[in-house]
Amino acid sequence: xxxxxxxxxxxxxxxxxxxxxxxxxxxxxxxxxxxxxxxxxxxxxxxxxxxxxxxxxxxxxxxxxxxxxxxxxxxxxxxxxxxxxxxxxxxxxxxxxxxxxxxxxxxxxxxxxxxxxxxxxxxxxxxxxxxxxxxxxxxxxxx
Numbered sequence: 001x002x003x004x005x006x007x008x009x010x011x012x013x014x015x016x017x018x019x020x021x022x023x024x025x026x027x028x029x030x031x032x033x034x035x036x037x038x039x040x041x042x043x044x045x046x047x048x049x050x051x052x053x054x055x056x057x058x059x060x061x062x063x064x065x066x067x068x069x070x071x072x073x074x075x076x077x078x079x080x081x082x083x084x085x086x087x088x089x090x091x092x093x094x095x096x097x098x099x100x101x102x103x104x105x106x107x108x109x110x111x112x113x114x115x116x117x118x119x120x121x122x123x124x125x126x127x128x129x130x131x132x133x134x135x136x137x138x139x140x141x142x143x
Contacts (some may be wrong), residue, residue, distance in 0.1 A: 015091070038094070056135070
């Protein structure tokens with residue numbers, strides 16, 4: 001069953017698999033840590049390291065993908081717009097509709113130098129790179 005496939009706001013869900021617990025529509029963010037991520041050319045490109053929440057808007061903003069490195073050393077981190085991800089419940093992974101090279105060449109950062117994720121220009125650039133409309137477009141302004 002494909003759920004949420006055309007959503008521009010959240011991660012799409014495909015497959016009929018259901019794990020333990022309440023998922024896949026509502027899940028603990030920590031249960032997604034270390035979930036493998038695959039590109040459109042079916043290459044393993046990394047794992048989910050963090051789920052970033054836009055607290056004032058009450059929405060998931062980004063997943064942070066970790067690539068490369070060894071035992072956490074030398075990792076490159078990439079902010080992936082939540083709407084760019086597809087949760088594959090059968091394969092128990094996330095998929096992104098970009099090639100592995102495009103994902104690996106996306107703007108990254110290291111664990112000691114995070115970008116200002118609340119910066120609208122930075123966020124717009126990240127969403128544009130992943131061919132997504134920023135999640136905050138059309139949402140109510142924060143008061």
